[in-house]
Amino acid sequence: MSPAQRPAVSIVVPCYNGGRFIDQLLATLAAQTFRDFEIVIVDDGSGEETRRKLAQLDSSITVLRQPNQGPGAARNTGFRAARADFVLPLDCDDTLEPNHLEETVAALRAAPSDVGFVFTHLRAVGAIQRIFPRKFNRFEILFSNKLPSCILMRKSVWETLGGYDESMRDGYEDWDFNIRMAAAGYRAIEIPKALYVYRVSDEGMLLSHCSSRHAAIWRSIREKNERLYRLPEILKAWRSARGTQHMPLPVALGILALAQLPDRIFTRVMGLYRYGRLFLQGWRDALRGMQTHP
Numbered sequence: 001m002s003p004a005q006r007p008a009v010s011i012v013v014p015c016y017n018g019g020r021f022i023d024q025l026l027a028t029l030a031a032q033t034f035r036d037f038e039i040v041i042v043d044d045g046s047g048e049e050t051r052r053k054l055a056q057l058d059s060s061i062t063v064l065r066q067p068n069q070g071p072g073a074a075r076n077t078g079f080r081a082a083r084a085d086f087v088l089p090l091d092c093d094d095t096l097e098p099n100h101l102e103e104t105v106a107a108l109r110a111a112p113s114d115v116g117f118v119f120t121h122l123r124a125v126g127a128i129q130r131i132f133p134r135k136f137n138r139f140e141i142l143f144s145n146k147l148p149s150c151i152l153m154r155k156s157v158w159e160t161l162g163g164y165d166e167s168m169r170d171g172y173e174d175w176d177f178n179i180r181m182a183a184a185g186y187r188a189i190e191i192p193k194a195l196y197v198y199r200v201s202d203e204g205m206l207l208s209h210c211s212s213r214h215a216a217i218w219r220s221i222r223e224k225n226e227r228l229y230r231l232p233e234i235l236k237a238w239r240s241a242r243g244t245q246h247m248p249l250p251v252a253l254g255i256l257a258l259a260q261l262p263d264r265i266f267t268r269v270m271g272l273y274r275y276g277r278l279f280l281q282g283w284r285d286a287l288r289g290m291q292t293h294p
Contacts (some may be wrong), residue, residue, distance in 0.1 A: 009037040009086045009105060009152070012078030012085045014071050016043075018092035019050030021199075022057070025092055028197075031137030034101035038062065040081050041092070044074040079158050087153045089174075093199045096150075098159035100195040104152040107189045116186030123194035125290035126201055136178075136188040139241040142228060165224075172217045177286060178228060179225055193286045215263035223260075229256070 015022070022041075029039060039061045043054055045068025054063045062075055075089050077195065086108060090096070104118040111118075122132040135146040145147075161180050164173045222229045228237070236251050258266055 003156040006229055007036055007038040009034075009088055009101060009203045010078075010082030010084040010155075011037055011039050011090055012082060012088050013039065013041045013092050013294050014074035015046060015050065015054070015076065015092040016046055016068065016074070017046045017050050018073075019046065021093040022053055024095060025090075026057075026061075028098075029266075031098045032096065033099050034105055035099060037088075038083060040064065042078045043068065044068050051228045055263050056235045068171075069166060071171070072168050072173035073166040076163040076166060077172075078254035079155065079163060081157060085143040085155055086151035086152055087155050087158065088123075090150050090152065094150060095197040095199075097195040097197065103191055103195065105127070107191060108152055108154070111189055113154075113184065114187050115180055115189055116157040116184075117151045117237060118189045118191060119147055119151040120191045120193055120195040122148050122211065124200050126198060126199050128200045131194045132194070132198075134190070135246070136182070136190065137147035137241050137245045138182045139252070140245050141175075141179055141182055141236075142234065142237065143247060143255050145172070145178060147174070147178050148198065149174040150198075151188075157181060159242075160184065168217070168220070170213050172221065173206050176221050176224065179221065179228065179261070182224065183228055210291045215259065215266045217265075279284045 009233060013025065026039075029037075039084060040058070041063045043051065043063060043065045046054075052066075057063060062081060064081060066074070066077055077090070079087055086105065088101070088120060090102075099103065100120065104120065107118045110113065119134055119136065121134050124130055125131060134148050137146065140146055161177065161184065164177050166173075168176060234252070235249075238245070238252075255270075258269055261269070
């Protein structure tokens with residue numbers, strides 16, 4: 001197929017029993033000011049209700065079906081089918097602001113080849129309602145994933161890294177992928193606007209970070225990327241990112257030390273740390289609002 005016949009962007013949507021979100025998802029994509037894209041939905045072993053919903057979609061939307069294999073495998077299936085050079089993974093319960101594709105595509109088109117992806121800030125809705133600034137920092141990403149799962153990337157990046165780790169069925173496969181992008185030397189462009197809308201439920205990823213899975217999954221990430229977590233490599237990443245990171249080196253090393261505790265204790269400590277940061281940020285936002293509107 002010639003480049004002229006291919007879309008500029010492929011939007012890959014993993015879907016597991018998310019049929020109730022599809023109408024809202026498609027509405028937000030229909031509202032995009034940038035129109036040259038295809039939609040690839042991967043049904044990851046959903047039940048009858050979602051299968052029936054996906055069967056009713058317009059024929060212009062590609063629907064792929066597979067037995068349930070987890071989010072990493074679903075994304076990989078969608079990426080393999082993607083016809084465009086730029087791919088945007090988007091979970092089925094999330095949405096985009098109308099100018100998301102217009103701004104991210106323009107930025108990636110104008111960027112040099114070592115810029116592997118473009119991302120925006122995140123607006124959370126649902127159980128948490130606030131804007132989360134997102135960052136890409138080669139040091140901080142070793143300890144905390146500050147990138148959204150929804151990033152516009154070159155398909156060649158996904159190919160070079162060998163895709164998402166399909167064994168990570170409990171989540172964090174995007175964190176692992178992002179660490180590997182940083183280690184491979186890819187740069188990113190940050191668009192400091194909340195153009196990605198993330199739906200947070202009680203089971204959502206932003207809250208499940210404090211679940212009992214966090215310690216075990218992060219340990220598996222450290223084991224897979226063992227070289228990056230050696231002290232000389234950590235110091236090297238810190239020096240290269242100095243002046244741009246928000247996490248002090250002692251905090252990062254403290255988190256790494258705490259990770260040696262039993263999973264249950266470490267998870268509880270990290271839960272207090274994360275919720276404490278959210279609480280303090282909420283107070284800061286409230287105080288700014290009071291100062292702006294006396």
